Amino acid sequence: MAEGFIQPVGARRLEDLGADYFHDLYSRSFFQQYKNTSNQTTYKMHDLIHDMARVVSKDICFHTKYNSSDCYPLFGNACHLSLLHDNSQHIELKASLKNERLRTFLLMSTNVSSRGELHPELFQHLQFLRVLGLSSIGIAELPDSVDKLEYLRYLNLSRNPISHLPESMCRLAALQTLKLTNCPQLCDLPKDMKNLANLRHLHFDVKGQLQSMPLQFGRLTNLQTLSAYIVGRKEGNGIGELKNVNGLRGSLCIKNIEHVLDLKDAVEAKLGMKTCLDKLELQWRKLRSGLDPQLLDRRKNEQAEVLANLQPHENVKELVIQNYCGVIYPDWLSQPWRKFTSIHLQGLKYCDNLPSLGQLPFLKHFAISDLPSLKYVDHNFYGTCNAATFPSLESFQLHDMSALLHWRNVSNDAMPCLNTFTIHGCPNLISLPHKLLSLLPYSSVSNCGSLQAVP
Incomplete structure (x- = not known):
């Protein structure tokens, strides 16, 4: 999808079209199903198909080991480049990596590198990238120059010690997928994230350090995957921002619901309109001990009314309710x-x-x-x-x-x-x-x- 191979057909989602293509290839034995070490069902390309694909794509696809020398101009004709690095290596991507034809750039590792660095001018020479995978390379920050990647649709920053993302990232108008899982130090998202109008999939750790969502998050109406929505206290980051984000699928966790004090806000979230959600988690934070009895009773009543109006669509199959302090x-x-x-x-x-x-x-x-x-x-x-x-x-x-x-x-x-x-x-x-x-x-x-x- 990020490479533009899947074209719209009527009102169907690109993800559904892609799934159809995949199942068609699977039925023709292009892919084989197997269990990985975690007993999860995954798929791999058939050996013969893989060998043929490598021959056909030998001039445009390269997969090699990372090294710190300036060898990357050798891949000047590559459209798709993946580098496998050792987790003990210091990852340093320099501006010498220049290729205007490059559409996919992936750094791959089974473990997390202890340290990594991206040269500020790196992205100026890769401005036509569609897919960028920088997971597990030990980077603590993303250069401001990331906004040069105006065609970027997929960005994976998972498993890095990143605490903040540059505001310039909010100018990536084509971005569809942003992965931030296993980034334990991530404490906020860019404040202008509302401008990523094409964002469809946002992945981050539900149990991470994020305390609230950026203001006007509800403008991201194309979202289909959202790990969690963290309710804030301000106007513009309350639970009502979910009102028009009705394309959500899979699982959604709503955290810090104790910040919802007005019954109208709970109604405004319109959880009953999220027809494609399979799993819903509703989380409050525990009340502090020693509350005044009258205040405690008020909190109990407030939370009972809020929960009553967070009624999900009947299609939800899995429900988790955590730290609710109501009585009924x-x-x-x-x-x-x-x-x-x-x-x-x-x-x-x-x-x-x-x-x-x-x-x-x-x-x-x-x-x-x-x-x-x-x-x-x-x-x-x-x-x-x-x-x-x-x-x-x-x-x-x-x-x-x-x-x-x-x-x-x-x-x-x-x-x-x-x-x-x-x-x-x-x-x-x-x-x-x-x-x-x-x-x-x-x-x-x-x-x-x-x-x-x-x-």
Whole structure:
């Protein structure tokens, strides 16, 4: 897509067209599927196809080892250049790398280099680049001259000790993909990022040091991938900036929701319009201890109202709610037409019961952890309908439930598909339903010292 090989067809997304092309090539055995060392499904080119491709592209594609000498003019006719470097090397890319034909430039390594440097004038001689990969080379900053790459569509800066990005980067009008994963020191994004009107994919660490989004982030209406939206306190970086960013796909984490104090802002986010999201994480920061009781009650009510109005589209399959301090659950969480397959509730300090989830027809995985006010799991959890409850549930996990005392009996027709039950860190738990332990293929109980009997 970054090279311009995929052309628009009607209203279809370029990514969908590219996926069609890939699957067509896969069906013709151009690519083969295999598992990598992390047991992830990946694809590689068939050996014969690879050999043929190397022969055909020998004059325009070069893959070689990096060295610090000025050998790069040898690749003056290259359109695509990749350099493999040793992680112990000092990476220094000089202005002597000159090639106006170059469209792809990748620095590749399996490990992170300890130090790297980009010459300020480097980009002036590579102004027609479409793809630039600078991951794992140990650079602490990106030169201001990056704005010379006016045709750049793909930029990968992952696994570098970068803390800031130059404002000049916001003049890369053609940029579609920006990768900033595993940049633990990254603490802010360029303030004029709103000008990257063609940006479609923005990747960064959800658990990184970023504290808020640039102002008017909502102008990036072409975004389809966004690792997280970090809610700020200012006008222009609140949760309402998500209003028109409705093309988001895959996973979205919304952080610092405690900054949403006005119910209208939660409504304005229009999460129900994000029809292509598969996973949604809603995160609050923990309330500080010692709050005035009246202020604490106000915060509980505010968060309950906010969560009620952060209703996602029914297509969302995975939901995570973290550090919510309200007492009640939103009605939308239990709606039987929801397509939730996984729900995880974590750090809900003041919830003393569980939501009624028994009638969710597709729920396969449910996990709860650190609900210190929950003492009982009772009939409310299963719902009031006479039909079999939790018809699709396969795994159930409970962790660190310090106040949990009893789990009421489970009916014989409940959880017919359950095969995994894990409970850990419930020191006051006295009883568990017989079915959860005696009839399952896999069950695990640990750090539950008060449990009177384990079937």
